[in-house]
Amino acid sequence: MKIIACIKQVPDSEAKVKADGGQISWGDAPLVINPFDEYAVEGALQQKEATNGTVTAICIGPETAKEALKHALAMGADEAILISDPALNNMDTLGAAKVLASAIQKIGADMIIFGRQTLDNGAGVTPAQTARLTGYPMLGLAGNIKVNERSVIVERVLEEGKQILKANLPAVISVVQSIGEPRYPSFMGIRKASKAEIPVWSLSDLGISAPSEMIKRDELMTPPARETVVEMITGESPAEIAEKLADKIIAEKVL
Amino acid sequence: MKTLVYIDHFKGAVQPSSWEALGVAKKFGSAVAVVFGENANDVAKSAFEHGADEVFVADDSSLKDYLPETYASTLSALASTLNPNLILFPTTARTRELAAMCAVDLNTNVMTDLTGLEANGDSFVATRPIYEAKLFEKVNCVGKPVMATLRGRAFPKPNQETGKSGTITKVDAKGEAKSTVEGYSASESAVNLGDASIIVSGGRGVSNNPSLTPPAGLDEKQAEIWRAQQGFALVTDLAKVLGGAVGASRAAVDAGYIPYSHQVGQTGKVVAPDLYIANGISGAIQHLVGMRNAKVIVAINKDADAPIFKAARYGVVGDLFEIVPALTEAFKKKLGK
Numbered sequence: 001m002k003i004i005a006c007i008k009q010v011p012d013s014e015a016k017v018k019a020d021g022g023q024i025s026w027g028d029a030p031l032v033i034n035p036f037d038e039y040a041v042e043g044a045l046q047q048k049e050a051t052n053g054t055v056t057a058i059c060i061g062p063e064t065a066k067e068a069l070k071h072a073l074a075m076g077a078d079e080a081i082l083i084s085d086p087a088l089n090n091m092d093t094l095g096a097a098k099v100l101a102s103a104i105q106k107i108g109a110d111m112i113i114f115g116r117q118t119l120d121n122g123a124g125v126t127p128a129q130t131a132r133l134t135g136y137p138m139l140g141l142a143g144n145i146k147v148n149e150r151s152v153i154v155e156r157v158l159e160e161g162k163q164i165l166k167a168n169l170p171a172v173i174s175v176v177q178s179i180g181e182p183r184y185p186s187f188m189g190i191r192k193a194s195k196a197e198i199p200v201w202s203l204s205d206l207g208i209s210a211p212s213e214m215i216k217r218d219e220l221m222t223p224p225a226r227e228t229v230v231e232m233i234t235g236e237s238p239a240e241i242a243e244k245l246a247d248k249i250i251a252e253k254v255l
Numbered sequence: 256m257k258t259l260v261y262i263d264h265f266k267g268a269v270q271p272s273s274w275e276a277l278g279v280a281k282k283f284g285s286a287v288a289v290v291f292g293e294n295a296n297d298v299a300k301s302a303f304e305h306g307a308d309e310v311f312v313a314d315d316s317s318l319k320d321y322l323p324e325t326y327a328s329t330l331s332a333l334a335s336t337l338n339p340n341l342i343l344f345p346t347t348a349r350t351r352e353l354a355a356m357c358a359v360d361l362n363t364n365v366m367t368d369l370t371g372l373e374a375n376g377d378s379f380v381a382t383r384p385i386y387e388a389k390l391f392e393k394v395n396c397v398g399k400p401v402m403a404t405l406r407g408r409a410f411p412k413p414n415q416e417t418g419k420s421g422t423i424t425k426v427d428a429k430g431e432a433k434s435t436v437e438g439y440s441a442s443e444s445a446v447n448l449g450d451a452s453i454i455v456s457g458g459r460g461v462s463n464n465p466s467l468t469p470p471a472g473l474d475e476k477q478a479e480i481w482r483a484q485q486g487f488a489l490v491t492d493l494a495k496v497l498g499g500a501v502g503a504s505r506a507a508v509d510a511g512y513i514p515y516s517h518q519v520g521q522t523g524k525v526v527a528p529d530l531y532i533a534n535g536i537s538g539a540i541q542h543l544v545g546m547r548n549a550k551v552i553v554a555i556n557k558d559a560d561a562p563i564f565k566a567a568r569y570g571v572v573g574d575l576f577e578i579v580p581a582l583t584e585a586f587k588k589k590l591g592k
């Protein structure tokens with residue numbers, strides 16, 4: 001079983017992200033593997049173990065994104081490939097999907113696993129766009145994956161409950177947190193990852209030209225700061241506190 | 256200006272933000288609603304009452320269950336014939352996939368989870384949160400048609416005109432399914448946090464009531480879950496009196512107190528209700544990013560130093576097992592329930 005985990009590198013969730021002269025800046029906050037994609041790597045490694053397969057982590061990004069790939073290697077991925085090209089600086093979700101689809105076809109895979117969405121753009125559409133472009137079935141928001149010969153069954157976590165979907169391989173799968181806590185990199189894994197040579201593919205290695213950008217940013221805005229001053233409600237008894245709090249909430253006219 | 260509005264529903268239950276999308280479409284010109292699947296005719300009737308000028312329906316048996324591939328092929332084919340300027344969707348798990356695939360078919364792209372959308376000549380300017388709403392961006396789509404999914408509760412709901420109707424046009428299903436639905440698990444009830452105007456949430460604190468004695472024969476973990484269920488019952492009672500939905504922190508989900516679909520936060524749902532009541536939730540940054548845009552935040556926590564109080568408008572330092580039921584009673588009395 002050949003499994004590809006698609007990952008991205010993003011600023012850490014704790015970063016103070018700001019608009020700075022029309023550019024996005026996160027100061028000296030560290031860049032990390034997109035937290036949703038850690039679940040993708042975890043899901044891929046579970047399937048590697050279940051099927052005696054291999055995991056290839058791929059990432060589109062600048063040279064620094066190798067660190068995110070090294071995290072995947074340290075967790076247990078077998079190989080990693082960075083796709084990097086200056087022509088991809090302004091790439092939207094569909095652009096990313098086109099690049100990933102051609103990389104997937106070049107590598108060849110039975111299962112392609114994504115995280116639910118990225119922390120930065122947050123669109124959550126690239127997995128389905130990649131599935132559409134490759135022609136593989138899309139099994140989205142899986143909380144559980146089971147492979148049986150050439151077919152796969154996922155438990156899809158929807159707002160309305162769980163849906164069980166079955167498809168033939170190869171398939172594109174996006175996973176959610178219920179897949180299981182991402183494992184910590186082992187000591188051996190970290191050592192292996194630090195020594196790994198990560199190949200870098202350009203668009204010409206993939207034999208495609210730069211996808212055109214359909215969605216263009218006109219402006220960046222910082223949301224107005226919210227000045228919340230908390231009012232602590234106190235009283236002699238729970239009933240008295242509840243009484244006062246209920247009055248305050250009713251006065252807010254949100255009921 | 257012609258807009259197609261995809262009405263998202265699950266077995267006939269419409270995601271209410273679909274109607275908000277219809278309202279936005281009306282603002283720009285003619286609003287054409289699109290309904291696929293089972294019970295499509297009933298949904299189509301509601302679409303007229305919520306302002307649709309025309310409704311296209313595909314209720315072929317191949318569309319009985321939502322599957323992204325067949326739904327996308329059917330919608331893309333319809334869009335190619337009707338040639339709209341804009342296609343709108345409410346933002347849901349299904350529409351993110353569906354819009355994504357149609358964008359591929361129609362060689363355009365989709366702007367997701369918008370909080371604002373304005374016409375600009377024959378183009379559109381959209382506003383959307385990025386980096387967990389630490390920033391907002393204004394974007395435009397140069398592809399045709401422009402496609403967008405709208406964040407629930409970010410746009411006004413149109414008034415319902417009971418009895419308003421129109422002609423329903425039937426269209427054929429297109430495309431081939433690439434997966435089969437083997438079933439649904441009924442163990443979980445529907446939670447629609449995105450559309451809820453009131454959310455009452457519980458965290459790890461809901462299991463912390465040493466005075467409750469669990470039934471005999473439970474091991475330690477089972478006893479903890481039993482306690483948590485007593486806590487969530489109180490949270491649910493309060494949610495019921497207020498007509499709200501039940502949310503949870505990740506710690507509560509990870510500990511097995513409540514299913515993942517209730518989780519609010521970075522790896523759960525991002526919500527912006529009018530009222531958010533956090534019970535026994537510490538207020539970790541990953542939880543805060545999921546709810547800090549609520550209009551009024553109330554925190555009930557034992558620990559006066561819990562970070563949740565920094566995000567709250569009202570706070571109570573106390574035991575949720577005492578405060579929450581008292582609050583439920585107070586609302587029952589004051590709201591006449």
Ligand SMILES: Cc1cc2nc3c(=O)[nH]c(=O)nc-3n(C[C@H](O)[C@H](O)[C@H](O)COP(=O)(O)OP(=O)(O)OC[C@H]3O[C@@H](n4cnc5c(N)ncnc54)[C@H](O)[C@@H]3O)c2cc1C
Pocket residue numbers: 035457458459460461463464503504505506507518519520521522523524534535536537538539540541542545555556557558561573574575576
């Ligand atoms: C990558 C990543 C993603 C994450 N995503 C999410 C996410 O989506 N959503 C999320 O919520 N978290 C998320 N987290 C986890 C987050 O960091 C916190 O661990 C989690 O939010 C803590 O949940 P909690 O507040 O319920 O538990 P705790 O932090 O344990 O807090 C429990 C609180 O309950 C109070 N308490 C205890 N007993 C009582 C009582 N009887 N009455 C009143 N108060 C009481 C305590 O004082 C305490 O403040 C994520 C973490 C990571 C690393």
